[in-house]
Amino acid sequence: MEKDLQAIVDEATQKLNSVTDRPGWDSVKATILGPNGSLTQLGKGIGKLAKEDRPVFGQKLNRTKKEIEAIFKSSLSLIEEKEDLEILGPEIDPTLPPPSNFTGGTHPLTNTRRKIVSIFRKIGFTVAEASETETEWFCFDALNTPEDHPARDEQDTLFFPPNSNWSNIKQKNKESFVLRTHTSSVQIRTLLREKPPLRIIAPGRCFRRDTVDATHSANFHQTEGLYVDQNVTIKDLKGVLDFFLKELFGNKVETRLRPSFFPFTEPSFEVDLRAPNIGKLSDQWIEIMGCGMVDPKVLQLVDLNPDEWSGFAFGMGIERIAMILHGIDDIRHFYNNDFRFLSQFSHSS
Numbered sequence: 589m590e591k592d593l594q595a596i597v598d599e600a601t602q603k604l605n606s607v608t609d610r611p612g613w614d615s616v617k618a619t620i621l622g623p624n625g626s627l628t629q630l631g632k633g634i635g636k637l638a639k640e641d642r643p644v645f646g647q648k649l650n651r652t653k654k655e656i657e658a659i660f661k662s663s664l665s666l667i668e669e670k671e672d673l674e675i676l677g678p679e680i681d682p683t684l685p686p687p688s689n690f691t692g693g694t695h696p697l698t699n700t701r702r703k704i705v706s707i708f709r710k711i712g713f714t715v716a717e718a719s720e721t722e723t724e725w726f727c728f729d730a731l732n733t734p735e736d737h738p739a740r741d742e743q744d745t746l747f748f749p750p751n752s753n754w755s756n757i758k759q760k761n762k763e764s765f766v767l768r769t770h771t772s773s774v775q776i777r778t779l780l781r782e783k784p785p786l787r788i789i790a791p792g793r794c795f796r797r798d799t800v801d802a803t804h805s806a807n808f809h810q811t812e813g814l815y816v817d818q819n820v821t822i823k824d825l826k827g828v829l830d831f832f833l834k835e836l837f838g839n840k841v842e843t844r845l846r847p848s849f850f851p852f853t854e855p856s857f858e859v860d861l862r863a864p865n866i867g868k869l870s871d872q873w874i875e876i877m878g879c880g881m882v883d884p885k886v887l888q889l890v891d892l893n894p895d896e897w898s899g900f901a902f903g904m905g906i907e908r909i910a911m912i913l914h915g916i917d918d919i920r921h922f923y924n925n926d927f928r929f930l931s932q933f934s935h936s937s
């Protein structure tokens with residue numbers, strides 16, 4: 589029987605030599621230490637021995653069992669080491685250069701917004717913000733936009749269901765909640781909170797019920813501007829916008845104000861620009877934003893006396909500015925998260 593014990597040790601060593609993974613190790617273990625394993629079966633034979641031989645055999649059996657368990661243990665640690673190396677992957681040569689120096693970057697719309705903000709900051713404007721969810725009064729009524737104005741139509745504006753309740757957004761009366769269609773509503777929120785003189789720009793996200801195409805998106809970004817003080821004139825408006833557009837597009841840019849209409853400004857204008865350095869759009873007049881002198885009715889609606897206070901306002905699309913600056917011809921590029929597109933802007937700021 590002693591010979592048999594040694595044979596089992598040899599059997600275990602030999603079988604484990606060709607084992608390379610855990611399932612193989614488990615099955616070898618079963619053939620030796622399992623209920624039907626060779627060592628277990630041999631142990632059962634103890635009953636057949638003469639009584640006086642049993643203690644000696646028992647001791648030998650235990651020693652062999654320990655020896656075999658040690659063999660299995662060291663075999664398992666080799667397998668575990670191999671598994672760890674598989675997880676770690678191939679060996680790395682730390683002297684090689686890194687595969688790429690990609691560090692992530694900001695979105696082109698973020699870059700453009702920051703550029704706009706930093707220009708206005710130079711001339712004393714601060715950033716004002718308000719919620720993307722608005723009420724009809726702040727988005728339309730307070731901006732002198734009549735009840736039957738087409739912008740308020742359900743085909744153009746995204747309304748919340750009638751019994752929606754946004755406890756953190758102040759309503760004027762019991763009017764409906766909407767997703768703001770422009771950042772002009774921040775003018776009203778600010779004028780009700782702060783006393784003039786004030787100069788703010790309000791960048792943010794807006795929503796319209798637009799069909800998506802190369803130049804329209806149901807979700808887009810604007811920057812509103814508002815300047816309220818005493819004796820503000822169209823000259824101030826033109827001076828500020830000229831400064832801004834020169835900073836953005838360079839000194840060669842020409843600008844012009846073209847008469848237009850917005851309910852909240854009187855008079856109102858579209859701002860056009862012409863520049864020699866804007867790719868396909870170079871050297872032609874292009875529309876860039878809306879602006880005007882704050883309508884006295886708007887001032888009255890926020891309890892300011894139009895005889896004492898005056899101001900100008902303007903609003904522009906951030907996507908449009910980014911598209912002109914970078915020669916982008918489809919607004920959808922901004923939202924598709926295509927890395928090939930986004931990575932082209934990751935180093936500009």
Ligand code: DAH
Binds near residue numbers: 852904
């Ligand atoms: N809110 C206008 C729009 O969404 C843009 C605009 C035009 C804002 C004229 C103004 C402004 O402040 O004076 O098209």
